Amino acid sequence: MSRLLLCRRSLVRVLAFLAIAFSPLVALAQAQWPMTVTDAVGRQVTIPAPPKAVLLGTGFNLVALSLIHPDPVSLLAGWSGDMKADNPEIYESYLRKFPKLADVPLIDDGSGPGLSFETILTLKADLAVLANWQADTEAGRRAMEYLESTGVPVIVVDFNNEVLKNTPDNMRLLGKVFEREEQAEDFARFYEERLARIRERVAGSSEPGPKVLMEAFPAPDRCCWAYGAGGLGEFIAITGSRNIAEGALPRPGGMMNAEAVMAENPDVYIATSSPGGKYSGFSIGPGVTAEEAETTLTESVDKPVMASIAAVRNGRVHGLWNFFNAVPLNIVAAEAFASWLRPDLFPDVDPAATLAEINRRFAAVPFEGSYWISLKK
Structure with missing residues (x-):
C-alpha cells in the first residue's frame, strides 16, 4: 500500500508541474481572443473568437487559405462562385480533394458585383473575407456594412494591388486570423526570399x-x-x-x-x-x-x-x-x-x-x- 501511495503522490506532483509549466501557454492562447487585426486597407477589425464559419467574397481566396490550412473547405459557411465560373478546372481539383465543397452555399452568382443578402441571412457566419477590389465598390461597401450590422466581422485582403509588397503581409494576416501563423510565416519567407533574389540581381546590373x-x-x-x-x-x-x-x-x-x-x-x-x-x-x-x-x-x-x-x-x-x-x-x-x-x-x-x-x-x-x-x- 505504501508503494502505491508513493506512486500516486509522484503522479500528483508530475501533473501539478505540467499544469504550472503549460499554464502560460494556455493563458496566451486564451488571451489572443478577442483578436484585433489591421486588414489590407488599414481597417481595425476585432474578431471575437477563432473563425469556424467563414464567408469568402471571392472564391479565389480559397487558394490563399489552402496554402496554410490542410482543409480550408472545413472553414467555409459560404463562398463566391467566381472562381468556379472563371476557372472551373481549379474548382474541380478542389472538389476532388474536398467533396463537401459542392455543399457550400454560394453567396453570389459568380459575376462578382455584389453579395446576396438573402443568402447571407440564412448562413451562420462568424467572419467574412473580402478582396480589396470588392471593398472598393459601392456594392462591396454595402455588403460590409450589412455584415457588420449583423455582428459578422469583415477583413479585406489584397493579392492584386501592389502584390510584391502586399502578398507576404496578407498571408501573415490570414495566418494570424486562422491560427496558422507558422505555416503563413513559412510561405511569406519563401515568397520574400525569391523576391529578394530578383531585386538584388537587377539592382546589381547597369x-x-x-x-x-x-x-x-x-x-x-x-x-x-x-x-x-x-x-x-x-x-x-x-x-x-x-x-x-x-x-x-x-x-x-x-x-x-x-x-x-x-x-x-x-x-x-x-x-x-x-x-x-x-x-x-x-x-x-x-x-x-x-x-x-x-x-x-x-x-x-x-x-x-x-x-x-x-x-x-x-x-x-x-x-x-x-x-x-x-x-x-x-x-x-x-x-x-x-x-x-x-x-x-x-x-x-x-x-x-x-x-x-x-x-x-x-x-x-x-x-x-x-x-x-x-x-x-
Whole structure:
C-alpha cells in the first residue's frame, strides 16, 4: 500500500508541474481572443473568437487559405462562385480533394458585383473575407456594412494591388486570423526570399531590360488591352524592364491602339488569359496542356499588328495565366518574368521548380496545368 501511495503522490506532483509549466501557454492562447487585426486597407477589425464559419467574397481566396490550412473547405459557411465560373478546372481539383465543397452555399452568382443578402441571412457566419477590389465598390461597401450590422466581422485582403509588397503581409494576416501563423510565416519567407533574389540581381546590373507589351485576353479583332504599372504590370518593373503602357495608361491598364503599339515596337510580348480561352482565343492555366497553350498563343499573335513588332519577329513571345493577379502564387509569375525579360541575370531561375516546391510544402491541393508558356523561335 505504501508503494502505491508513493506512486500516486509522484503522479500528483508530475501533473501539478505540467499544469504550472503549460499554464502560460494556455493563458496566451486564451488571451489572443478577442483578436484585433489591421486588414489590407488599414481597417481595425476585432474578431471575437477563432473563425469556424467563414464567408469568402471571392472564391479565389480559397487558394490563399489552402496554402496554410490542410482543409480550408472545413472553414467555409459560404463562398463566391467566381472562381468556379472563371476557372472551373481549379474548382474541380478542389472538389476532388474536398467533396463537401459542392455543399457550400454560394453567396453570389459568380459575376462578382455584389453579395446576396438573402443568402447571407440564412448562413451562420462568424467572419467574412473580402478582396480589396470588392471593398472598393459601392456594392462591396454595402455588403460590409450589412455584415457588420449583423455582428459578422469583415477583413479585406489584397493579392492584386501592389502584390510584391502586399502578398507576404496578407498571408501573415490570414495566418494570424486562422491560427496558422507558422505555416503563413513559412510561405511569406519563401515568397520574400525569391523576391529578394530578383531585386538584388537587377539592382546589381547597369544594363536596362527590354521594352514590353503585356496584353490581357488577346482577341483577333482588337488591339490591345494592355496592363499598366499595377497588378501583374509590377513584374515588368521589378526586372528593370520598361512597360510601354506605363505613363500612357491608368495604373491598372487600358486600351492601347495598334498605331501606338507599332510606334513603341516592344522587344517582348506577353499575353495573359484563362483556361479554355473564355474571354480570348488564347487558353492557358489550370488543366491546360502545354500543346494547347502554345497552339492558341501562336494563333493569337497571327495578326498584322503583332507580326510587325520586334517581339514577334525575334521570337520573344510568352503567355501567362491571368489569374496570378488574384492569388499568392504570383511569385511564380515574377520568376517567369525574370527568366523571360532578363535571361542574362536569371539563368538559374526556374518557376516550374518553385511551383513544384509550393505543391510539395504548402498546397492542400496541387496546382497542375500550364500556367506560363513561351513560343519557340
